[in-house]
Amino acid sequence: MKPLQPGIPFLLSQVGAHAAARYAERIAPLKLKPYHSGILRILAEGSGLTQQALCDLLGMFPSRLVGVLDELQRMKLVERRERPEDRRTYALHLTKAGQEMLQRLGQAAQEVQEDLCATLSAKERAVMFDLLTRMVEQQQITPAVHPGYRQMDGGCGAPPRSK
Amino acid sequence: MKPLQPGIPFLLSQVGAHAAARYAERIAPLKLKPYHSGILRILAEGSGLTQQALCDLLGMFPSRLVGVLDELQRMKLVERRERPEDRRTYALHLTKAGQEMLQRLGQAAQEVQEDLCATLSAKERAVMFDLLTRMVEQQQITPAVHPGYRQMDGGCGAPPRSK
């Protein structure tokens, strides 16, 4: 009878899920879900991306993306611009409102971080950031892309609803 | 245009989801999913728990738990003992095979941790463990209980599935 103490993988999954939940409820008043947020962030620097390219990057199904983009477009946060060179594709762009929304989302994330790291000193937060970033690199996780976009079980450590 | 750098909440969610996925695929050959694992761990020290008590602890729906326990019982890892004092309730207990399985699960978790923390020194791992543990305490997260059991959106930062 030894390791009843939780390991780092579990703690990461546990705290990570908690952080995601907190962030989700924090941005709920903005009528946005976390996966909206992620797409806006990607589009902020990857402007002009095509839907398929975005699918490849996020690892999500095209049919899944359509609905999400419809929602974002309905909220005037994203627009699909026609491309003269290939008229079956759309170029995805953030609207002005989309950029402003991104600001608010960043603010929300910072608030959540403030709450989440309440007991951590500035130095400790920097250490945490460093360790996590190094993990992302070493594990070859695509930066700024959440694994949850990928299909699969999800395996969030709980009954799938997710995985 | 400022915070395009991911914050700690996102990093935690990202790495946490990744860790959960790695653990899930690691224990897949054992025909178990992460949420099975969590229940076995709870039952290891909370032996004799009733189903409803377990539901309250995990924050999951009773109807949801029934199926999971059926699976675990089919695998001979958990047994429902009848209670003389209250014949409508069952006392949940780990079988011998269940305890052995728990050992393997702990071993699997350690392997995942080894891979996940490959670039981290022993001291850094201890720091990571300490920071995460303090977060769990400060956020009043029930120790050893994954938030994913709870209902709600899941909001794992990606399309729910999932979730």
Next chain:
DNA sequence: GAATAATAATTAATGTCAATAACGATTTAT
């Protein structure tokens, strides 16, 4: 240059799984 294949986005259909509600059995309260 017409026909065929291939690709992008969308839509429809399929399956899965969680949550609400209803049920039977047992216990506690009146």
Next chain:
DNA sequence: ATAAATCGTTATTGACATTAATTATTATTC
């Protein structure tokens, strides 16, 4: 003893992700 409440289970509903099929455009081949 009758009624109300509780525990576990089952059935139904509903939401959502994935697969397959549609439509429209571009590229390739004969």
